[in-house]
Every structure is written in structure tokens, then in C-alpha cells.
Amino acid sequence: MSKHTLSHLDALESESIHIMREVAAECKNPALLFSGGKDSIVMLRLAEKAFRPAKFPFPLVHIDTEHNFPEVIATRDKLAADLGERLIVRSLEDSIKRGTIVIKDESKPRNPFQSVTLLETIAEFGFDACMGGARRDEEKARAKERIFSFRDEFGQWDPKNQRPELWDTYNTRVHPGENIRVFPISNWTEMDIWQYIGREKLHIPSIYYAHEREVIRRNGMLVPISDLVQPKTGEKVEVVTVRFRTVGDVTCTAPVESNARTVDEIIEETATSRITERGATRMDDQTSDASMELRKKEGYF
């Protein structure tokens, strides 16, 4: 390669930095959605690269389902504190108290309700742009979403009416009350994320690495035992060496069997994996062929 060549990671990094700076420069009141998961940890490093030595020109925001893995929440708080950046946490519990979310079954995933609290938080702070760590390789609805994804007052995504996105010239304009979801790592794959975590030596929650965990086998997936998930009659609790490929709601995020205890071993495993990231791990995506598309239309990330 000549001296004018960037590696794919450097090219992706530069693209993401460019996107974040466009948001900072053009949006009046942006926010960065930060959950403590691996993709949002990569987003934090990219924000450092985009804005240091200054502070981030936006707060970090987490919409907490309170169905989280404790290791992830601990990492979230530690990283925000270490960086000295402002972290806003809004909980689904607040929406439940307000009566805007009605939970019928505590053991069911809360992801479908996250949109409600997100929209309430957007209204509370008047955010006009929310940056999220979603990637196009995750899911087929995301494969068709723009980097700057325009949402109406109800947070709805209309796949048939997206703004054309040409070159790297992004249209960030919205009317009051509307907002834009921005996905700076749209073009990254699961492999890119792991290579970047390795290269940048990023601290990620321990549950991404292989560990022993009590699980039950349900519909071909390993379901982790927690306060919210207990074995049903006839189900056998096993201790299995597992790691999580994604982290979300504890009731619907399944680990995979793995002995990968380092980033290099995870990269190795990702290179030979024959199952997609969400396919292996997200029970909520499997309810129908269009689960993600429908949730996005309701205001999900």
C-alpha cells in the first residue's frame, strides 16, 4: 500500500469522527446514547478522537431498562466518570411510575418499551439529534437505514421516505419537535468492532469474555439464570462456559458457548463464527421476520 492508504479501521474511524463532528457543528442540542455495551464503548473512544482536547459538546444518555447486567452498568458509570463527561440516566421505572409504560409481565423483555422512555427523554431535554451505536450489519432493517435517520415527532422511521444520503454531505436539518438519529458506526461490522477494541485496548464489561454461568436451554438458545429468569418445571440448570456477543435486556440476551477469554481469541472466534451476532443472541429479534423494522417504526433506535 502506498503512503496515501488508510487501513480499513483507520478509514472507518475517520468516517465516524467526521460524522460526529458534523453532528456537533450542525445540531443545536445533540446527545450520545451510551449503554456500556461494546459498540457504545467504541463510540466513546471515537468521540474522544473527534473532540479532545475539548470536552464532548454533548452529554451521554442512557435509557435504563433496569433489566441490565450489573457488570455493564458498572462499566457505564466507570467510563463516564473516568472521561469526566456528563451522563444522564433515565429509567423505564420513571415512565412506569408516570403510567406511560404499563408492564404486564416482569419476566418479559423491556426492549419494546425503551422507545417510550427515549422519546420522553428527548422531549425533556429537547434533544434534536441522538447518536447511537447501531450497525448496518446487525440486522436487515438497519442495512437500509441512513446514517442520519430522520424521525418525526413520534420518533417514527419511515423506510419508504428516507432522505437520500450522498457523498459525505449530510442533511442535519429538522423542524422543532422532530429529531435525527445518527449512526456514526453504521459501516462497521462485528469484526471491525472487535479489532478496534483490541487495537485501542478498550475496557469492556467482563461478560463479553468467556466465563462460567448458570443457564437453561430454551428454543435452541442458552438463557442465563437471573432474578428475572428462573427455570420452568422440567428445565435443567447447567453451568456452561459462555460469553455474550451482545448485551441487552437480561431476559432476552442469550450468551454463546465459548472459551474465548481475550480479545484475540474473540476475533478468532468471530472470524469462524457461522451465526450472525443477533441471530445467536437476541430472542426479541426472532419473534417475526420484521421485528426490528416494526420497532424502528415505533421510535426504537
Added chain:
Amino acid sequence: MNTTTQLLRFITAGSVDDGKSTLIGRLLHDSKSIFEDQFSAISKTSEKRGMDAVDLSLLTDGLQAEREQGITIDVAYRYFATPKRKFIIGDTPGHEQYTRNMVTAASTANLVVILIDARRGVLVQTRRHTYLASLVGVPHIVLAVNKMDMVDYSQARFDEIVTEYKAFAAQLNLHDVTCIPMSALVGDMVVDRGENLAWYKGPALLELLEKVEIDHDVNTSDFRFPVQWVCRPQSEEHHDFRGFAGRIEAGEVSVGDEVTILPSGRSTKVKEIVTYDGKLQTAFAPQSVTITLADEIDISRGDMFVKASANPPKVEKAFEAMMCWLSEAPLDKNRKYLVKHTTRTAKCLFSSIDYRVDVNTLEKHANPEVNMNDIVRVGIKIQQPLVFDSYTTDRATGSFIVIDEATNNTVAAGMIA
């Protein structure tokens, strides 16, 4: 898999009938980029639809909205990697009304694969796709002559198509055209060479994608740095720090270089090139960096740093451009729009609408109405000076989008003449 592979963005153009989805499915499948759960999902669907073999085209079938209507409505992006390169595929539908989608996907592509059916040869849509690729300045073109299995893998038929296509491509000033015979259905010359096309000595598609030279797809000689964001930490530690953050869109810059800030025209020297990973001596396109300067000059977002070169940019309040109209609402000559060019947004007016190009025949029609999917030549007046190059010199500083202030929609994409 290592971390120093290069990234190549390409698009595929052609209709479903040309086997485009099958080709993408074949690329992903034979390069082992399809996952078991994806494969089992499309196997089930193929079976449900009563097909004998797994329909690889189902892999690119996306949204419920599309499945209901049996069409592809938008650009979908797909990713795969080989040990040599990482690839981003922009998958665009071949429907006539989707010119805008192809222009959109082509705007960031290094390469376009134009598919044709060997039985049908060069069609109107082949010309259209080729014209659009040349208009948007995609540096490398591959003509994939598919369905060779349906013409008995005839070299004579392939040669006939290539001769006709090259004559057409020559009119469009296309520099790098490679023609490949293939059968996406059987798998010949996509990833593997197969056994049926022994007479063909050129590269198979994946081999070409892996080795096509893309280092010079960006302008490497004329330094262009549009200021995106001014970095002023105002902290104890960095009290006097004032950096200009942006992405180098073309060329390179080193510490000590004299730079001119446009449109003001003031000159100074580069003091530091700052990144999170430390200071650099030299930086080049498309790196994102923060530049500090030797002198204090009033600089804000939208200004552009350049170095003296044989091709200075223009600093003017008007230009001529080719434009693709993207919006359902036609262009209204009496209205003001916004133009966003690099990091500057300004009000604009269409001073002339010279002609429309018929994308099928390349004929020019004077004084046109401008509707969705139309390609037109226009004159534009801008409220404040822009710093620009011609699109053929520099894709980044020669391109712009037009925004309708009333709806905030992106209504056109333009390439400065």
C-alpha cells in the same frame, strides 16, 4: 484477518432479471460470508415458495414493506471481507424510477458492477447505468456479462457484447472498464473461476475486487481541508488551544506548510497536526485531524484551508453544475433553496436550467421542467462565496446537495462543472 486490509466500496447495478441479487448472494456465499442462520432462513423461504434450490437472491430481500410489494425500494448496504480487503456493497434496485437510488449509492463507490444478461446484451438500462456511473465519477467500472450458461458459454457472444459496450463507454470518457463473463447461478467467474469459461483469461470478479488499485480514487495532490468544528477547550490545561477540526478531503499537509484560508485569502503556517493518538508530521486524505496555526486568524466552520498548487480552487458566488433531482416535488425556479457544499450551507437560486439529459439516449432537451430522477444542467447563484473545484478534479469539493427549506428534504445532488 488482519487490521491493515483496505476498504473498497462498490455498487451493483442491473435489474432482478439480470441476476443481480443472485450475484450478490453468490459473492457472499462463495466467500463464506453468509451465516448459517441467514442461510437457514432463506432455505425455509425457498422451500415455502416451492423452489428446488436455495434462492440466494432472498438474502438481499429486506423490509416487510418491500416483501409486500415484491420490490426493492431503497439502497441496502452489505458487508463482507476476504483476507485481502473489506467490502461494502451498496445494493441498488434496477427499476427505472430509482435513478436517484443509484446516484446515491454511486456517490461513495470506488467501483460499480453493471450486470447484463448475455442473452439480451447491452440494453437501454445498461446505457443508463453506465451514464450515471460516469456522471457520478465512479472510478472503476466492471461489466458483468451474466448468464453465460444460457448462451453455451460462447466466447463469440461475449466478444460481441464487449465490442458494443466499449464503443458506448468510449463516448463517456470512462477510463477503467473491465468486462467479465460469468454465471452467478452456477458460480463461474464470481469467486471461483469454474470450469466452463476456460477461454477467458482475465480476473474473476472477486479477484478484481481484491486487487483493483484504489489509492488514487481520491485527489492526492491538491490539499483541501474544510473546517468542520473549532476546538476550543477553554480549560486550565489547554487554555490557549485553538484547533480547527475537519477531514482532509484531498491531498496532504505537513507541519510548517503555508496554507491559505479561503474565502478570506489570509495565509499562515501549520503549527501542529493534532490527533488523539499524538501529533503528526504529515496527514493526508481522508484522515480526520485537528490543525493549529502559527497566527491567530478569525476562522470558522465552512472556511477551507488550501495549499498553493497548479489547480487552485474557485472562490465564487455562482457555478454551473450537472444535477440529479431527487424529490417528488418538481424544481420551482422561482424559489430559493439551500445548498450544502462541504461544511458550508447557503441560500441559492437557479439562474438557468439549460437542458435535461435523457439517460437512455443521452440526448439533450432544452428548457425542461425538472422532475424526480431527471438529470439536468443548471446555473446556480449562491448568497455567499463557496470554495469549490470541478467534480472531475475532486469529488469532495465538487459535489453539493440541495435542501428544500420548507420541508428540510434533500431534493437534489449536484456535480460542479
